[in-house]
Amino acid sequence: MKFLDEYRDAGLARKFAGEIHRMTTRPWKIMEVCGGQTHAIVKFGIDELLPKQIELIHGPGCPVCVTPLEVIDKALEIASRRGVVFTSFGDMLRVPGSSTDLLSVKAGGGDVRIVYSPLDAVKIAEQNPAKEVVFFGVGFETTAPATAMAAYQAAQKGLKNFSMLISHVLVPPAIEALMSSPDCKVQAFLAAGHVCTVMGYEEYFPLAKKYQVPIVVTGFEPLDILHGILMVVQQLESGRAEVENQYARAVRREGNQPAQILIKRVFQVVPRKWRGVGEIPQSGLGLANEYAAFDADKKFGLTDHHVEEPAECIAGLILQGQKKPHECPAFGAKCTPEHPLGATMVSSEGACAAYYRYRRNQI
Amino acid sequence: MCLAIPGKVVSISGDDPLTRMGKIDFSGVIKQASLAYVPEVNIGDYVIVHVGFALSKVDEDEAQKVFGYLKQIGELGELERESP
Ligand code: SF4
Numbered sequence: 532m533k534f535l536d537e538y539r540d541a542g543l544a545r546k547f548a549g550e551i552h553r554m555t556t557r558p559w560k561i562m563e564v565c566g567g568q569t570h571a572i573v574k575f576g577i578d579e580l581l582p583k584q585i586e587l588i589h590g591p592g593c594p595v596c597v598t599p600l601e602v603i604d605k606a607l608e609i610a611s612r613r614g615v616v617f618t619s620f621g622d623m624l625r626v627p628g629s630s631t632d633l634l635s636v637k638a639g640g641g642d643v644r645i646v647y648s649p650l651d652a653v654k655i656a657e658q659n660p661a662k663e664v665v666f667f668g669v670g671f672e673t674t675a676p677a678t679a680m681a682a683y684q685a686a687q688k689g690l691k692n693f694s695m696l697i698s699h700v701l702v703p704p705a706i707e708a709l710m711s712s713p714d715c716k717v718q719a720f721l722a723a724g725h726v727c728t729v730m731g732y733e734e735y736f737p738l739a740k741k742y743q744v745p746i747v748v749t750g751f752e753p754l755d756i757l758h759g760i761l762m763v764v765q766q767l768e769s770g771r772a773e774v775e776n777q778y779a780r781a782v783r784r785e786g787n788q789p790a791q792i793l794i795k796r797v798f799q800v801v802p803r804k805w806r807g808v809g810e811i812p813q814s815g816l817g818l819a820n821e822y823a824a825f826d827a828d829k830k831f832g833l834t835d836h837h838v839e840e841p842a843e844c845i846a847g848l849i850l851q852g853q854k855k856p857h858e859c860p861a862f863g864a865k866c867t868p869e870h871p872l873g874a875t876m877v878s879s880e881g882a883c884a885a886y887y888r889y890r891r892n893q894i
Numbered sequence: 895m896c897l898a899i900p901g902k903v904v905s906i907s908g909d910d911p912l913t914r915m916g917k918i919d920f921s922g923v924i925k926q927a928s929l930a931y932v933p934e935v936n937i938g939d940y941v942i943v944h945v946g947f948a949l950s951k952v953d954e955d956e957a958q959k960v961f962g963y964l965k966q967i968g969e970l971g972e973l974e975r976e977s978p
Pocket of ligand 1: 843846856861862866871872873874875876883
């Protein structure tokens with residue numbers, strides 16, 4: 532397949548790795564922000580090709596993992612009601628809430644349906660006027676354009692039986708929160724390529740400057756990640772802290788303008804709690820006042836409640852790059868993909884799931 | 895959710911920019927995607943698709959640069975080896 536196989540060529544990957552070995556003179560800690568990149572790094576063993584001095588720290592970029600427990604509980608409550616069709620991306624179904632998960636609600640008779648696109652949820656609402664159709668709108672800037680379009684089209688069609696439980700999150704405020712923590716060890720970032728296809732990378736210039744960290748927008752294939760690491764190491768070794776774009780085949784500096792226009796129209800920036808991490812100011816998207824009629828939170832009169840994470844799960848530390856999955860005592864023992872204690876063991880983008888799948892036997 | 899692979903646009907239906915849809919070929923698996931956010935895309939282009947929406951067109955020239963860089967370091971490596 533074009534634009535795919537050539538980026539997975541083992542010989543070329545070794546060439547990049549050789550160049551990184553040649554360049555590296557000191558220890559460096561580099562965070563890949565996106566869980567999709569974490570997955571590729573562990574799957575293809577990219578970290579094992581690197582010099583010992585380079586440590587890759589896995590970041591918080593797993594939307595399933597950071598959706599707060601309270602929001603999962605709200606989803607479970609709505610999905611259990613009669614007359615409701617609850618629609619969601621497949622990866623949210625096994626995420627544990629405080630007592631159950633969406634899959635169990637479905638097994639117990641709840642009408643929970645997996646959709647590929649939020650527009651499918653709009654279609655279900657049109658076809659089922661007697662039912663309340665709710666879409667679980669989660670994800671980073673990559674899924675926000677789709678959720679925004681669903682709200683926009685639902686408004687155009689005048690749908691009264693459609694609403695959304697929104698828990699969208701934004702990447703740059705999370706980077707800011709990580710960097711401003713005194714425990715932060717990260718010296719450079721690989722920024723998430725697909726987030727930048729939507730938003731561009733203007734937002735990263737002030738961050739690179741303020742914290743003096745190189746930030747390289749990076750793709751998802753092995754050669755992309757190695758190339759991104761090489762660009763970061765070149766900057767670190769020469770004392771630069773700039774924003775560069777490794778993933779120029781898909782990312783433009785200004786991002787996708789039509790998508791940004793609709794996001795601005797449908798959403799407003801709100802404070803958002805990240806599971807395991809806590810509240811980060813201005814780090815989420817919520818529905819703008821004009822779209823309040825589609826807010827499931829309001830429609831179902833759900834109130835905020837506070838629930839504690841299971842004490843054994845250290846996913847919060849993992850999402851902030853302070854611990855690796857195998858350092859969790861529950862990893863692979865009490866916590867497995869079949870019986871997950873935390874969301875990072877469920878999602879394909881979660882670091883615990885990636886280590887379980889590809890590294891279990893080495894640990 | 896953020897992972898996506900490039901697919902090739904094999905057909906386009908609809909004229910309204912907001913509801914324009916494309917059939918996208920991902921290595922033999924065909925899926926529908928909205929082209930609302932990529933008005934510049936034509937049949938034969940490669941696009942990156944997220945949850946049913948094409949978000950960016952893959953730029954062929956830029957795609958070559960990763961390999962151009964490798965070629966460059968390959969040549970440099972040879973120069974170093976040749977020089978005494
Ligand atoms: S292994 Fe399980 S319990 Fe431990 S941090 Fe990961 S998800 Fe939480």
